[in-house]
Amino acid sequence: MVRPDSRSRILAAATPMFARRGLNGVSVRSLASAAKVNLSMISYHFGGKEGLYAEILKKQFEGFRYIDDIAKRDLPPMEKCEMYLRGTIRRYRENPYLLRYYVSELTNPTPCFKTIVRPTVQRVLKVLRATIDKGISRGRLRKTLSPADGTLALAGMINFYFLVAPAARGFVDDHPGRDEELVNHFMDILRGGIVA
Amino acid sequence: MVRPDSRSRILAAATPMFARRGLNGVSVRSLASAAKVNLSMISYHFGGKEGLYAEILKKQFEGFRYIDDIAKRDLPPMEKCEMYLRGTIRRYRENPYLLRYYVSELTNPTPCFKTIVRPTVQRVLKVLRATIDKGISRGRLRKTLSPADGTLALAGMINFYFLVAPAARGFVDDHPGRDEELVNHFMDILRGGIVA
DNA sequence: GTCTATATTGCGATAGAC
DNA sequence: GTCTATCGCAATATAGAC
Numbered sequence: 013m014v015r016p017d018s019r020s021r022i023l024a025a026a027t028p029m030f031a032r033r034g035l036n037g038v039s040v041r042s043l044a045s046a047a048k049v050n051l052s053m054i055s056y057h058f059g060g061k062e063g064l065y066a067e068i069l070k071k072q073f074e075g076f077r078y079i080d081d082i083a084k085r086d087l088p089p090m091e092k093c094e095m096y097l098r099g100t101i102r103r104y105r106e107n108p109y110l111l112r113y114y115v116s117e118l119t120n121p122t123p124c125f126k127t128i129v130r131p132t133v134q135r136v137l138k139v140l141r142a143t144i145d146k147g148i149s150r151g152r153l154r155k156t157l158s159p160a161d162g163t164l165a166l167a168g169m170i171n172f173y174f175l176v177a178p179a180a181r182g183f184v185d186d187h188p189g190r191d192e193e194l195v196n197h198f199m200d201i202l203r204g205g206i207v208a
Numbered sequence: 209m210v211r212p213d214s215r216s217r218i219l220a221a222a223t224p225m226f227a228r229r230g231l232n233g234v235s236v237r238s239l240a241s242a243a244k245v246n247l248s249m250i251s252y253h254f255g256g257k258e259g260l261y262a263e264i265l266k267k268q269f270e271g272f273r274y275i276d277d278i279a280k281r282d283l284p285p286m287e288k289c290e291m292y293l294r295g296t297i298r299r300y301r302e303n304p305y306l307l308r309y310y311v312s313e314l315t316n317p318t319p320c321f322k323t324i325v326r327p328t329v330q331r332v333l334k335v336l337r338a339t340i341d342k343g344i345s346r347g348r349l350r351k352t353l354s355p356a357d358g359t360l361a362l363a364g365m366i367n368f369y370f371l372v373a374p375a376a377r378g379f380v381d382d383h384p385g386r387d388e389e390l391v392n393h394f395m396d397i398l399r400g401g402i403v404a
Numbered sequence: 405g406t407c408t409a410t411a412t413t414g415c416g417a418t419a420g421a422c
Numbered sequence: 423g424t425c426t427a428t429c430g431c432a433a434t435a436t437a438g439a440c
Contacts (some may be wrong), residue, residue, distance in 0.1 A: 032316065033232070033316055034230055034232060034233075034316045035267065036229070036230060036232035036233040036314075037231075037232040037316060039232075041403050047355065050249040064344070069271040082341045090403065104291045105359060111315075112315045112316075113313045115311055115314070115371070116312075116315045116316060117370055118311070118374060119307075119308045119311045119315070119371075120228065120230045120233060120308075120312060120316075121374075125375075130358060130375045130377075131374060133376065134373065134375070134376070134377040134378075134379065137372075137376060137379050138379075141379070143400075148228050151355055151404055152402070152403070152404055153402050153403060153404055154257050154402065154403065154404045155404070156396065157393075157396070157397075157402050158389075160380045160388060161369075161380070161393040161394065162378060162393070162397065162402055163379075163391075164308075164365065164368060164372065164376075164380065165365040165369075165394060165397050167368060167372070168365040168366070168367065168369060168372075169360065169364040169365055169368075170362040170364070170366040171364065171368055172360060172363060172364025172365075172367055172368050173357075173360050173361075173364060175311070175314055175315075175318055176314065176333075176360065176364075178314060178327065179314055179321075179330070180325075180329065180330070180333060180360075181327045182330075183303025183333050183334075183337075183356060184356045184357070184360065185361075193354075194357060197353075197354045197358070197361075197399050198357065198361060200352065200353070201353075201358065201361050201397075201398075201401065202397075202401050202402050202403070203401045203402075203403050204356075204400065204401045204403070205338075205397065205399045205400045205401045206348070206350065206353050206358055206399075207286065207348070207350065207398070207399050207400070208347055208348055208349055208350045208351070
């Protein structure tokens with residue numbers, strides 16, 4: 013096991029720090045000290061703090077690629093919804109920082125918002141909407157369903173679940189072991205609502 | 209129309225600035241210049257930048273008080289859900305900054321998170337959950353519904369709608385004129401899901 | 405690639421005159 | 423309450439030795 017080079021060490025140390033405190037909440041000094049590199053290394057490798065942030069954000073957003081699998085497949089709409097729920101849960105379990113970068117960019121956008129964040133969000137929404145559109149036209153989903161609002165409801169329930177988790181301690185006992193249950197609960201709501 | 213005093217001017221100028229750029233993204237100098245006050249006024253009135261932020265956050269979070277109206281009333285669960293949706297929409301329309309403070313605290317918590325944010329979130333979730341619990345025990349909601357996950361699904365769809373709005377330009381044409389439609393679409397999903 | 409040393413600017417906060 | 427002036431320190435970034 014060789015010691016990772018300084019570039020990798022910077023990326024590894026910076027990823028959780030930016031996630032927790034945002035671009036403006038982290039100084040190059042604290043980055044360098046956490047990564048155990050000289051502070052000039054950040055400029056050397058990434059051209060400055062913002063360059064480092066942009067590189068990390070770009071890498072984080074590759075976690076959204078699973079949406080393309082959903083787009084390609086020809087499956088009934090409810091199965092695609094389930095794929096989306098499972099893919100989203102998996103994405104956040106595998107990478108606990110992605111949601112923070114994502115939401116942080118939505119509320120306090122950096123220059124990366126236009127180049128990386130918005131195009132990705134639009135892509136995800138577009139795929140989900142196409143699924144719903146097709147489901148309606150094929151008679152699988154009810155024809156009074158609004159494709160746009162339905163998409164946002166679907167994306168909202170699962171994303172908000174992870175977003176609010178840190179403030180919901182004691183409300184849900186969130187852990188990977190209940191993911192299957194979570195998918196089933198949300199799918200039940202999509203299938204038949206909440207009414208008896 | 210008299211000129212507001214310096215304290216009010218600081219609050220008025222700082223509210224949108226913290227909302228857009230976060231606590232760490234705003235300097236006292238930029239605050240003072242936007243509010244057209246001397247920079248020493250921030251320490252004088254609020255004891256520093258963090259004190260100012262805390263005061264604004266506290267005031268913003270008063271926007272969640274409508275949840276107590278819902279808690280007090282004795283209404284069928286679906287009517288309470290509709291009250292919650294309408295109240296949430298109204299809250300974000302009346303105060304376009306609240307969601308940013310809210311979500312920003314969830315992803316990049318400041319010292320206010322423990323004192324203000326988490327207690328408020330817990331309060332909202334508790335009220336919604338109590339509504340669902342009662343709805344189930346009275347046979348109005350289906351007995352297989354998970355109260356916790358149902359709560360998060362409900363809160364998620366409407367909160368995410370506003371959260372993602374800046375990145376969803378062109379996807380939904382969001383404006384107050386369609387709020388009634390939005391409530392109806394979400395209520396339809398809660399009533400019967402999305403399946404035909 | 406990695407370091408030291410430093411340039412330069414900006415930061416938050418406050419002392420003290422008025 | 424409001425101002426000027428300034429303190430002390432942190433910020434990002436880079437020049438230049440090795």
